[in-house]
Amino acid sequence: MNSHELLQVALLRRSPLWQAAAARTRRFERGHSTDAADAVRLADDYRMLAHDVALARELIPGSRAREFLETAYAQAHATLNKPAWHPGNALLALLRDELPEVVRWLRPHIAWATTLFVLTGLCGYWLVQTYPQLIGLFAAPELIATVERGQLWTEGLLNIAPSAVLSLQILTNNILVSLFAYCAGFLFGLGTLYILGINGLMLGAVFAFTRLHGLAHALFGFVVAHGCVELSVMCLSGAAGAAVGEALIRPGTATRAEAFQIAALRSGKLVFICVLLLIGCGLIEGYVSPDPRFPLWSRILIGVGYWLFMLALLTGRAVPRRHTTRAA
Amino acid sequence: MNRPDLVVDSATGVGVALPLAGPGVRAFAFLIDWHFRVVLAAAWYVVAALLYHRAWRLAVPVSPDAAWFVAVLAPPAILYFLYHPVLETAMRGRTPGKRLAGVQLVNRRGGAPGVGSLLARNAFRLIDALPIAYTVGVIATMLTREHIRIGDFAAGTLLIYSDIAGASPAPLATTAADHGLTPAAAEVIRELLQRWDALDAQARSRLARSVLERSTVPTAPTVPTAPTVPTAPVASGERGAQAADTALRAELERLLAGTPL
Numbered sequence: 001m002n003s004h005e006l007l008q009v010a011l012l013r014r015s016p017l018w019q020a021a022a023a024r025t026r027r028f029e030r031g032h033s034t035d036a037a038d039a040v041r042l043a044d045d046y047r048m049l050a051h052d053v054a055l056a057r058e059l060i061p062g063s064r065a066r067e068f069l070e071t072a073y074a075q076a077h078a079t080l081n082k083p084a085w086h087p088g089n090a091l092l093a094l095l096r097d098e099l100p101e102v103v104r105w106l107r108p109h110i111a112w113a114t115t116l117f118v119l120t121g122l123c124g125y126w127l128v129q130t131y132p133q134l135i136g137l138f139a140a141p142e143l144i145a146t147v148e149r150g151q152l153w154t155e156g157l158l159n160i161a162p163s164a165v166l167s168l169q170i171l172t173n174n175i176l177v178s179l180f181a182y183c184a185g186f187l188f189g190l191g192t193l194y195i196l197g198i199n200g201l202m203l204g205a206v207f208a209f210t211r212l213h214g215l216a217h218a219l220f221g222f223v224v225a226h227g228c229v230e231l232s233v234m235c236l237s238g239a240a241g242a243a244v245g246e247a248l249i250r251p252g253t254a255t256r257a258e259a260f261q262i263a264a265l266r267s268g269k270l271v272f273i274c275v276l277l278l279i280g281c282g283l284i285e286g287y288v289s290p291d292p293r294f295p296l297w298s299r300i301l302i303g304v305g306y307w308l309f310m311l312a313l314l315t316g317r318a319v320p321r322r323h324t325t326r327a328a
Numbered sequence: 329m330n331r332p333d334l335v336v337d338s339a340t341g342v343g344v345a346l347p348l349a350g351p352g353v354r355a356f357a358f359l360i361d362w363h364f365r366v367v368l369a370a371a372w373y374v375v376a377a378l379l380y381h382r383a384w385r386l387a388v389p390v391s392p393d394a395a396w397f398v399a400v401l402a403p404p405a406i407l408y409f410l411y412h413p414v415l416e417t418a419m420r421g422r423t424p425g426k427r428l429a430g431v432q433l434v435n436r437r438g439g440a441p442g443v444g445s446l447l448a449r450n451a452f453r454l455i456d457a458l459p460i461a462y463t464v465g466v467i468a469t470m471l472t473r474e475h476i477r478i479g480d481f482a483a484g485t486l487l488i489y490s491d492i493a494g495a496s497p498a499p500l501a502t503t504a505a506d507h508g509l510t511p512a513a514a515e516v517i518r519e520l521l522q523r524w525d526a527l528d529a530q531a532r533s534r535l536a537r538s539v540l541e542r543s544t545v546p547t548a549p550t551v552p553t554a555p556t557v558p559t560a561p562v563a564s565g566e567r568g569a570q571a572a573d574t575a576l577r578a579e580l581e582r583l584l585a586g587t588p589l
Binding site: 005008009012046047050051053054060063064065070071073074075077078081082083085087090162163164165168176179180182183184186244257260261264265268269271272 | 333338340341342344345346347393394397398402420434437438439440442443444445447448451452454455478481482483484488489490491510511512515518519
């Protein structure tokens with residue numbers, strides 16, 4: 001055996017240590033060990049594995065033993081660098097600190113997304129008001145026929161499906177639209193603009209069509225309880241998608257991939273809250289909006305109240321801050 | 329290692345090599361998870377529908393009520409659609425399918441991805457799944473250097489191999505070395521023995537003879553060939569071939585264990 005092979009043998013003699021280190025890492029990874037002394041040994045293992053990996057890369061580059069060492073080292077690295085996870089604290093930090101910061105960062109995007117939504121809504125309204133036959137571009141034939149009979153398609157909705165089912169269907173659909181508005185930002189923001197524009201056009205067109213048939217007031221009564229937050233969330237998701245698109249168009253000093261990742265993760269926090277708010281909207285739309293027992297004032301109260309709650313959530317006022325006592 | 333690696337910095341100064349998983353193993357893990365999702369959702373539907381009807385019927389009732397939707401239809405839908413985000417979050421970047429396929433998700437520092445990353449990764453499934461059957465995602469994994477889909481791109485996650493069991497070292501090589509066997513030869517013998525049952529009888533016999541000829545140690549006698557293996561019976565035919573096969577395997581095991589031949 002030459003000197004190189006003797007060095008290889010010397011390194012391979014340490015394989016029981018590697019196996020012990022790998023077993024210890026697995027125990028920690030699976031949460032089977034909480035022993036402090038074991039944790040200290042894991043840190044020692046990490047250094048030992050790093051040393052042996054460096055040697056193995058030189059001495060036994062193409063071997064299975066090196067492959068084992070690399071995997072053991074990577075797992076020890078992942079285990080030691082695993083951050084503590086406290087879901088309650090994470091949610092509190094998200095609501096108290098991170099969300100307001102994201103909303104501040106997204107302010108221009110929110111303004112632009114809202115402007116686009118309102119403008120396309122007005123455009124849809126004007127189009128159908130001026131050329132009523134164009135409603136066929138925006139609404140289903142059944143909806144058009146119902147309105148032309150002088151009825152809203154929302155009347156008797158609870159006779160067709162129970163509230164729980166309605167809520168489930170509505171919130172699923174709304175969450176999907178919201179997520180699509182966010183993810184479609186990947187297409188350099190164009191997908192988001194398209195979704196916002198189409199939804200704005202449809203809303204404006206349907207309102208104009210119901211107004212032409214004297215049903216706009218009834219439609220307002222149906223929409224107001226859930227619509228205040230639902231439409232705001234649409235604009236917020238659009239803003240998140242626009243931020244993702246902008247990161248790809250204008251990455252700044254970072255690479256395009258890095259800028260995309262940062263924007264997606266930052267604005268994703270807002271989308272997460274949007275999804276939670278949409279669950280509330282779905283419940284209101286299933287239980288309150290189609291129920292004729294709720295008078296208009298109560299619907300307005302619910303709609304405005306939920307919207308104010310959303311505003312408090314987005315500005316961090318919904319979560320109490322910790323008071324720091326000043327030294328005398 | 330012949331798999332492509334991504335090397336990330338570590339506190340020790342020795343870079344951590346993350347063996348990147350390719351589109352094949354990614355699809356394999358997904359298919360396992362898909363089967364889990366389908367079986368779980370179907371099982372829930374069947375049990376809940378039987379309990380709902382209180383009879384051997386699974387069909388949708390003529391006028392389904394809220395209980396049907398909430399107890400029978402909604403839970404399987406939730407199981408199916410929230411399987412990945414919930415399990416990946418709870419299992420810190422793993423799912424049963426990923427575990428069985430020997431892969432796991434990590435962030436670009438080699439650590440477990442955060443909850444935000446995992447949720448963003450799953451939200452972007454909407455894009456990866458377009459237009460059907462994850463076409464965008466599959467194309468992305470095939471075209472990108474790190475074999476990542478759009479969701480990984482957004483979340484900064486990577487899918488890496490994590491299966492230590494499949495890559496054990498050669499501890500016996502040390503004892504074998506005392507008898508003059510080089511580590512490289514010991515590893516070849518160990519690998520051949522690991523794959524022994526999966527190989528064709530003639531192929532493993534040929535390989536074993538070739539390995540034994542190259543790994544002959546000074547203390548060992550000449551490598552026996554199949555007809556002259558000491559333990560092989562004189563009888564010809566299938567029984568003789570089997571005996572020769574067993575003898576070759578025993579020779580390799582003795583050589584690897586450092587036992588004089």
